[in-house]
Amino acid sequence: MGTSGRVLSVDGLDSLIRSISAEGYRVLGPSVVDDLIRITDISGVADLPAGVGDVQTAGKYAIRQRSDGALFGFATPADTWKKYMFPPRVRLQSIAVPDGDEVVEHPPQDDRPVALLGVRACDLAALRTHDRVLLDRVPDTDYAARRTGALLIAVDCHTPADSCFCASMTTGPTVREENAADLILTELLDEHRFLVRSGTEQGAALLEGLATTEATDEDTRAAAIQEQAATDALTKSLDTTGLADLLKQERNNPIWKQVAETCLSCGNCTMMCPTCFCVSVEDEADALAGRDDRVRRWSSCFELDYSYLHGGSIRESIPSRYRQWLSHKFSTWWDQFDTSGCIGCGRCVTWCPVGIDVTESCKTIQEHQGQGLM
Ligand code: SF4
Ligand code: SF4
Structure with missing residues (x-):
């Protein structure tokens, strides 16, 4: 070319x-x-x-x-x-x-x-x-x-x-x-x-x-x-060396509570993220018109129902949902798709209403590795 x-x-x-x-x-x-x-x-x-x-x-x-x-x-x-x-x-x-x-x-x-x-x-x-x-x-x-x-x-x-x-x-x-x-x-x-x-x-x-x-x-x-x-x-950076393994290894670290302390679970980050792909499929029935539309809409791992299994949601706390989002982006995405789920566009950082920064979250986990159970 x-x-x-x-x-x-x-x-x-x-x-x-x-x-x-x-x-x-x-x-x-x-x-x-x-x-x-x-x-x-x-x-x-x-x-x-x-x-x-x-x-x-x-x-x-x-x-x-x-x-x-x-x-x-x-x-x-x-x-x-x-x-x-x-x-x-x-x-x-x-x-x-x-x-x-x-x-x-x-x-x-x-x-x-x-x-x-x-x-x-x-x-x-x-x-x-x-x-x-x-x-x-x-x-x-x-x-x-x-x-x-x-x-x-x-x-x-x-x-x-x-x-x-x-x-x-x-x-x-x-x-x-x-x-x-x-x-x-x-x-x-x-x-x-x-x-x-x-x-x-x-x-x-x-x-x-x-x-x-x-x-x-x-x-x-x-x-x-x-x-x-x-x-x-570029003023922001993230050392991704060993990060995918670290996030798995530190899933029970109590520091996650501090990392996600201000998270509102609003889901803005997932809506703005260009790689997030979770959806929910819903039926919208109009009984009077005798019609049912099956609709697919963006969903978010920050929704309480997102992790609903028989009897309740498995990620009830906001820190557990934030951990899911961050771990999927920087860790388990590699297992699923052999690539990172984050491409570094920064939109989730900009559009988080409380200014949570994924790079700072990762750095905090990196700095507190090996410190106890959540
Ligand atoms: S990290 Fe920010 S944008 Fe994402 S759910 Fe929490 S408060 Fe909302
Ligand atoms: S910086 Fe990464 S996680 Fe955040 S919106 Fe962009 S691709 Fe998604």
């Missing part, structure tokens, strides 16, 4: 968005909505958050004005691509008895393919993680329909937030796996332009159709400087 790089102007990016739209893609990308940078439908460069950055730290999020016109000058959007690939609520089937005979209807899939514009390296890793869970074993048909044919246009991150720790999870801030996306862009701000490389044949074909110029040594040097600056700007 085209790893040497081409240069695309801002107008060229606009043409790219418009041409893939014209090809029938639903283009999703970042935009400012209600003082948040959210992922929404995009029809051109004018929809992108020009000159808007973000401030994200434990329990806090705000947008900020930048002094440049960067289109991707923020860390991660205030929601996830998961919302579109694995939506919060999906109707699986409906059963009606219009004339006494049961009719089962499976809702039609939206067959318009999606193009995801501005995916960060960490979020590409999240998609790969979801692929392992939802495609590689027993494929989830809804996820497979949405994910197959999705066009991925990644943009390297040059402004990590205080919540981010992608380097510790080896997922970012720069896209390293060249085939992880169809196109990979690096935004260069001195003369506003994009260094662009293709990661797949589809990306290469798209690139062929765009007005680009060959990248100069100066372009490549500018991108390398920016990459280094992004890595240097």
